[in-house]
Amino acid sequence: xxxxxSLISTVAAAFGVAMVLGFLAERVKIPxxxxxxxxxxxxxxxxxxxxxxxQIASQLSEIGxxxxxxGVGLHFSxxxxxxxxxxxxxxxLIQMGATTAAGLWVGWLWHxxxxxxxILGLSLACASTVVLLKALETRGQLDTMNGRIAVGWxxxxxxxTVLALVLLPPLAGVLGDAAVAPLTDKPLWxxxxxxxxxxxxxxxxxxIVGKRVLPWFLWQVAKTGxxxxxxxxxxxxxxxxxxxxxxxxxxxxxxxxxxxxVVMRESEYSHRAAEETLPLRDAFSVLFFVSIGMVxxxxxxxxxxxxxxxxxxxxxxxxxxAALVVVLVLKYxxxxxxxxxxxLGQIGEFSIxxxxxxxxxxxxxxxxxxxxxxxxxxxxxxxxxxxAAIEPVRRWVMRKSAVARRLEMRQDPFAELPMSTDRKFxxxxxxxxxxxxxxxxxxxxxxxxxxxYVVVEQNREVVEGLRKAxxxxxxxxxxxxxxxxxxxxxxxxxxxxxxxxxLHFRHMADIARTLNPGIExxxxxxxEDDTLLLTKEGIGMVFFGEEELAKxxxxxxxxxxxx
Numbered sequence: 001x002x003x004x005x006s007l008i009s010t011v012a013a014a015f016g017v018a019m020v021l022g023f024l025a026e027r028v029k030i031p032x033x034x035x036x037x038x039x040x041x042x043x044x045x046x047x048x049x050x051x052x053x054x055q056i057a058s059q060l061s062e063i064g065x066x067x068x069x070x071g072v073g074l075h076f077s078x079x080x081x082x083x084x085x086x087x088x089x090x091x092x093l094i095q096m097g098a099t100t101a102a103g104l105w106v107g108w109l110w111h112x113x114x115x116x117x118x119i120l121g122l123s124l125a126c127a128s129t130v131v132l133l134k135a136l137e138t139r140g141q142l143d144t145m146n147g148r149i150a151v152g153w154x155x156x157x158x159x160x161t162v163l164a165l166v167l168l169p170p171l172a173g174v175l176g177d178a179a180v181a182p183l184t185d186k187p188l189w190x191x192x193x194x195x196x197x198x199x200x201x202x203x204x205x206x207x208i209v210g211k212r213v214l215p216w217f218l219w220q221v222a223k224t225g226x227x228x229x230x231x232x233x234x235x236x237x238x239x240x241x242x243x244x245x246x247x248x249x250x251x252x253x254x255x256x257x258x259x260x261x262v263v264m265r266e267s268e269y270s271h272r273a274a275e276e277t278l279p280l281r282d283a284f285s286v287l288f289f290v291s292i293g294m295v296x297x298x299x300x301x302x303x304x305x306x307x308x309x310x311x312x313x314x315x316x317x318x319x320x321x322a323a324l325v326v327v328l329v330l331k332y333x334x335x336x337x338x339x340x341x342x343x344l345g346q347i348g349e350f351s352i353x354x355x356x357x358x359x360x361x362x363x364x365x366x367x368x369x370x371x372x373x374x375x376x377x378x379x380x381x382x383x384x385x386x387x388a389a390i391e392p393v394r395r396w397v398m399r400k401s402a403v404a405r406r407l408e409m410r411q412d413p414f415a416e417l418p419m420s421t422d423r424k425f426x427x428x429x430x431x432x433x434x435x436x437x438x439x440x441x442x443x444x445x446x447x448x449x450x451x452x453y454v455v456v457e458q459n460r461e462v463v464e465g466l467r468k469a470x471x472x473x474x475x476x477x478x479x480x481x482x483x484x485x486x487x488x489x490x491x492x493x494x495x496x497x498x499x500x501x502x503l504h505f506r507h508m509a510d511i512a513r514t515l516n517p518g519i520e521x522x523x524x525x526x527x528e529d530d531t532l533l534l535t536k537e538g539i540g541m542v543f544f545g546e547e548e549l550a551k552x553x554x555x556x557x558x559x560x561x562x563x
Contacts, residue, residue, distance in 0.1 A: 014043065014287055057291040064286075066253055067280065070257040072258060073259065073263075074261040087149055090330070093160070100125050120311070123351040123355055126158070146458075154343075158350065164354065165357060166199050175363055202251050296373045316345045321341070429492050430493065435457045438524060439455070457475065489516055494520045494521070495522070495540075497522065509539045525545070
């Protein structure tokens with residue numbers, strides 16, 4: 001009895017080849033995503049040998065898109081965006097506008113339709129969430145000010161791209177000779193208006209009803225104690241909402257899944273949902289990238305090398321230069337500008353989703369998709385090398401250019417305490433580094449006991465808010481001597497580092513002890529290994545989160561049973 005095993009063979013080939021190439025990519029310090037795309041090229045029709053079923057791969061990739069966008073929604077934080085809104089919102093909009101304009105110009109040169117050129121520009125303007133978060137996490141920069149700005153910038157990019165995914169289908173008939181354009185003789189404004197109303201209705205339903213129903217539903221499932229049932233409930237919810245959004249509201253499955261993730265984030269089970277569905281999301285995301293690789297024509301590198309080079313230059317240096325200029329114009333230092341610019345000098349999954357939508361709508365031809373995918377492959381491959389070059393380039397530019405030195409040391413109105421600062425904040429005070437969740441609690445404790453302190457925080461907006469509230473605060477990195485000097489570390493009684501920035505602990509401690517040999521130093525750590533090492537080196541008193549939590553809970557248990 002014969003069986004049709006095209007599904008099994010496609011999945012087996014996709015996972016097997018992706019695993020090998022992803023492993024090789026990681027070994028040479030290239031994101032595994034590049035290996036997955038190359039795996040799709042190898043099992044696709046453009047290369048000899050085994051050819052996977054493109055139709056099955058396409059359907060599997062739809063599930064990959066749902067779960068990928070659901071994961072993005074689960075990690076979307078309005079608070080993170082709001083904390084850096086003054087730079088992230090205008091910066092992202094200007095950078096995306098500049099890069100999209102460059103893509104439109106290139107599409108016009110190549111005689112593409114307006115829709116094709118627009119999709120090219122938008123695809124080259126949005127960085128990869130996966131690549132950026134991984135790069136920042138690997139370098140320990142995710143919780144730094146530069147990292148928060150980059151993530152907030154990326155959130156704005158994601159929101160703009162989601163809006164583009166919503167508006168492109170109704171506009172397809174106007175933007176080009178769409179093969180799958182909406183068949184309607186209604187005026188364009190009515191079509192777009194109807195689409196926006198449907199999207200608005202869906203989002204309203206999700207935030208009014210879903211925000212109440214989903215947490216209750218997850219609570220009921222969690223009470224069963226079944227881990228697999230909980231995972232199934234989360235996946236079924238994500239895919240079901242995405243499908244329902246597409247079926248009944250005319251909303252793209254990508255937007256439906258994204259909104260489902262955002263709503264589920266409000267649940268107290270959001271972290272568990274993210275953790276337990278991660279393996280399945282990763283697996284289908286691999287299938288998504290492999291299926292995209294299957295439509296890539298590698299001959300594009302030989303047939304159109306100039307076009308490939310041009311789109312790669314826009315994807316890397318167009319975004320990089322636009323972001324660099326914007327950050328410098330907004331009066332941030334050179335190191336922040338370089339870090340954010342390099343973070344955005346690559347494109348990824350949203351570019352692939354846009355390219356796929358353009359192809360489905362008939363706005364983009366196969367060569368256009370291949371050009372975008374080539375830019376994804378090359379820009380992601382080079383991004384890690386660009387990150388490694390930040391510090392050498394900064395040092396070289398600082399050494400050679402007086403202008404660069406002025407940019408690095410530019411005056412920040414919040415970089416020093418006002419002349420009217422009370423003397424109690426200048427002598428015998430606590431210097432508190434970081435005003436995040438832990439820093440705020442420490443500050444509240446000191447406020448309640450009238451202990452004077454000066455906050456050192458990289459987020460200028462946080463410092464601005466503290467100043468308005470009458471608190472003593474300075475803006476900048478505590479790893480820079482001049483910042484600690486402005487916090488009057490030389491006369492301080494104690495340095496409390498409330499950020500888990502282990503990369504700069506030693507440097508902060510060295511600066512503090514050089515300026516104030518008798519200062520007491522308290523450090524926060526998330527790692528047991530870091531705690532042991534820092535304690536052994538005698539840098540200061542180290543508080544390990546899990547250990548302190550265990551001590552507090554043990555003390556409560558002890559007090560209860562000692563009675």
